[in-house]
Amino acid sequence: MADDLKFSDFTRGEQVRIVALGARLAKRGLADNGTGNVYVRDLQQRIERIENTARKRKQK
Numbered sequence: 001m002a003d004d005l006k007f008s009d010f011t012r013g014e015q016v017r018i019v020a021l022g023a024r025l026a027k028r029g030l031a032d033n034g035t036g037n038v039y040v041r042d043l044q045q046r047i048e049r050i051e052n053t054a055r056k057r058k059q060k
Contacts, residue, residue, distance in 0.1 A: 010054050021047050 007015065025043050032038040 005051060005054055005058070009058055010050070014050050014054060018047055018050055 021043050028038045
C-alpha cells in the first residue's frame with residue numbers, strides 16, 4: 001500500500017509523542033490485571049491523529 005507509514009516518516013516530535021503514548025498504553029495494560037476494564041481508546045485515538053497527520057504530509 002502507498003499509505004503505509006514507517007517510523008522514519010514521523011517527525012522527531014511525533015516519534016517522541018508516539019513512544020510516550022505507547023508507554024502510557026503499556027502502563028495501563030499492566031494495571032489491567034486481566035479484567036479488560038481499563039480504558040485505552042483515548043490514547044489510541046491520539047496516536048491515530050498523529051498517524052493521520054503524518055499520512056497527509058507523506059501524500060503531498
